[in-house]
Amino acid sequence: xxxxxxxxxxxxxxxxxxxxxxxxxxxxxxxxxxxxxxxxxxxxxxxxxxxxxxxxxxxxxxxxxxxxxxxxxxxxxxxxxxxxxxxxxxxxxxxxxxxxxxxxxxxxxxxxxxxxxxxxxxxxxxxxxxxxxxxxxxxxxxxxxxxxxxxxxxxxxxxxxxxxxxxxxxxxxxxxxxxxxxxxxxxxxxxxxxxxxxxxxxxxxxxxxxxxxxxxxxxxxxxxxxxxxxxxxxxxxxxxxxxxxxxxxxxxxxxxxxxxxxxxxxxxxxxxxxxxxxxxxxxxxxxxxxxx
Amino acid sequence: xxxxxxxxxxxxxxxxxxxxxxxxxxxxxxxxxxxxxxxxxxxxxxxxxxxxxxxxxxxxxxxxxxxxxxxxxxxxxxxxxxxxxxxxxxxxxxxxxxxxxxxxxxxxxxxxxxxxxxxxxxxxxxxxxxxxxxxxxxxxxxxxxxxxxxxxxxxxxxxxxxxxxxxxxxxxxxxxxxxxxxxxxxxxxxxxxxxxxxxxxxxxxxxxxxxxxxxxxxxxxxxxxxxxxxxxxxxxxxxxxxxxxxxxxxxxxxx
Numbered sequence: 001x002x003x004x005x006x007x008x009x010x011x012x013x014x015x016x017x018x019x020x021x022x023x024x025x026x027x028x029x030x031x032x033x034x035x036x037x038x039x040x041x042x043x044x045x046x047x048x049x050x051x052x053x054x055x056x057x058x059x060x061x062x063x064x065x066x067x068x069x070x071x072x073x074x075x076x077x078x079x080x081x082x083x084x085x086x087x088x089x090x091x092x093x094x095x096x097x098x099x100x101x102x103x104x105x106x107x108x109x110x111x112x113x114x115x116x117x118x119x120x121x122x123x124x125x126x127x128x129x130x131x132x133x134x135x136x137x138x139x140x141x142x143x144x145x146x147x148x149x150x151x152x153x154x155x156x157x158x159x160x161x162x163x164x165x166x167x168x169x170x171x172x173x174x175x176x177x178x179x180x181x182x183x184x185x186x187x188x189x190x191x192x193x194x195x196x197x198x199x200x201x202x203x204x205x206x207x208x209x210x211x212x213x214x215x216x217x218x219x220x221x222x223x224x225x226x227x228x229x230x231x232x233x234x235x236x237x238x239x240x241x242x243x244x245x246x247x248x249x250x251x252x253x254x255x256x257x258x259x260x261x262x263x264x265x266x267x268x269x270x271x272x273x274x275x276x277x278x279x280x281x282x283x284x285x286x287x288x289x290x291x292x
Numbered sequence: 293x294x295x296x297x298x299x300x301x302x303x304x305x306x307x308x309x310x311x312x313x314x315x316x317x318x319x320x321x322x323x324x325x326x327x328x329x330x331x332x333x334x335x336x337x338x339x340x341x342x343x344x345x346x347x348x349x350x351x352x353x354x355x356x357x358x359x360x361x362x363x364x365x366x367x368x369x370x371x372x373x374x375x376x377x378x379x380x381x382x383x384x385x386x387x388x389x390x391x392x393x394x395x396x397x398x399x400x401x402x403x404x405x406x407x408x409x410x411x412x413x414x415x416x417x418x419x420x421x422x423x424x425x426x427x428x429x430x431x432x433x434x435x436x437x438x439x440x441x442x443x444x445x446x447x448x449x450x451x452x453x454x455x456x457x458x459x460x461x462x463x464x465x466x467x468x469x470x471x472x473x474x475x476x477x478x479x480x481x482x483x484x485x486x487x488x489x490x491x492x493x494x495x496x497x498x499x500x501x502x503x504x505x506x507x508x509x510x511x512x513x514x515x516x517x518x519x520x521x522x523x524x525x526x527x528x529x530x531x532x533x534x535x536x537x538x539x540x541x542x543x544x545x546x547x
Contacts, residue, residue: 186389189346
């Protein structure tokens with residue numbers, strides 16, 4: 001029986017032709033044409049009124065609105081992160097009362113529209129005219145008029161932050177559940193309490209899973225914060241609409257707002273990239289710099 | 293005769309209606325190396341987990357170093373331990389897991405100093421010095437800055453042993469420490485364990501390594517179906533098993 005042996009000696013000397021990725025060239029050409037066409041038509045279309053865009057891009061009113069958007073987003077996300085983490089830990093608690101209370105919080109604040117919650121906090125005074133601190137059904141030590149505490153700004157933070165906390169709690173909970181049970185057991189076995197194990201072992205590892213969706217939520221909040229227009233608080237979108245309702249330059253001012261939203265999103269995305277890189281320490285497949 | 297370091301009397305454990313441990317009684321003297329062998333699902337690991345209260349026993353009693361596991365005696369009453377009290381007791385018992393369970397976001401060195409610094413509140417520099425000595429002892433001083441994902445299974449398990457030793461435990465529990473390892477990496481972990489045994493560490497080892505049990509153990513316990521079938525010195529248990537069940541198991545694993 002004879003088997004044809006491949007001509008090895010010859011094959012070793014043959015030049016190698018790499019696979020050609022023809023599709024990549026086609027895609028590159030198609031996308032380049034599309035980009036040139038879109039950018040070109042936008043730039044040359046006078047109805048975009050780029051001069052008006054330029055005029056208002058750094059106008060004082062727009063910048064003030066931008067500042068408020070950043071402030072609202074930061075404060076609301078800060079409140080949401082802290083409260084959301086507490087609610088998530090509550091959901092996973094062995095205490096059935098705490099766990100059900102946390103579930104109810106998420107149900108209530110996810111289940112009603114953010115706009116309703118904003119209006120609710122803003123008009124809190126109509127329901128509860130005074131806020132006091134004291135013993136329920138007993139003496140009150142300290143009392144204020146609700147309207148002095150609930151400004152448009154505090155109502156905006158409460159409305160956006162408490163609503164977002166409900167979503168955040170689910171993100172944090174999924175992060176906590178993503179850490180293998182063995183990590184918690186190992187922490188217990190060296191004598192850690194569950195608080196120590198949560199702070200030092202579980203949460204740091206959960207963050208890796210929590211950060212990407214939280215980046216999503218933060219970018220979403222930049223734009224969701226424009227809802228505060230219903231309680232008369234001005235941020236970027238409101239500023240733009242106030243200007244175009246005066247001068248009817250609707251499209252250019254929407255472009256101004258869009259440019260700033262895109263810029264903020266870019267900054268957040270870059271921050272998220274570095275945060276994710278930092279949190280990927282020790283993850284298989286990631287070449288991390290070895291410390292010490 | 294010394295007071296035993298570990299004493300189990302009639303320990304049982306059920307998960308719902310399923311009883312995984314039935315009336316297990318055994319003792320481990322200070323400095324003794326005990327191995328528990330037996331088929332999968334015989335309750336060996338569950339028993340080990342009961343010893344440091346990762347599982348709560350359903351019946352019977354366990355004592356470690358004279359203290360009832362999970363309870364504190366005051367007068368003529370037993371009080372169930374609060375969480376921080378249980379944590380304090382666990383700190384004195386080292387545990388090595390089948391899946392290593394090294395803290396994935398910490399380097400080998402950080403894994404070893406975590407307990408001393410966070411639980412025992414030792415000075416970080418002293419803890420680091422001691423941790424380096426322990427890593428040296430398990431042959432991994434040059435891997436101190438590596439993350440678990442950058443270490444082989446055998447190296448991870450040796451770091452896990454160093455992490456447990458850093459707490460200066462009076463008892464070491466090993467839960468099938470070599471079962472998740474590639475065959476060629478089993479030896480390096482067993483060597484570290486043999487050293488420990490020689491230095492007089494009290495050890496309770498759940499294992500499928502019959503060679504290790506025969507060579508190192510003072511006592512071998514055979515468990516099947518949640519019951520302790522027989523306990524004897526290795527020469528006796530391997531050479532002259534008294535129970536049919538033990539003979540059946542040994543004939544399969546030693547074949």
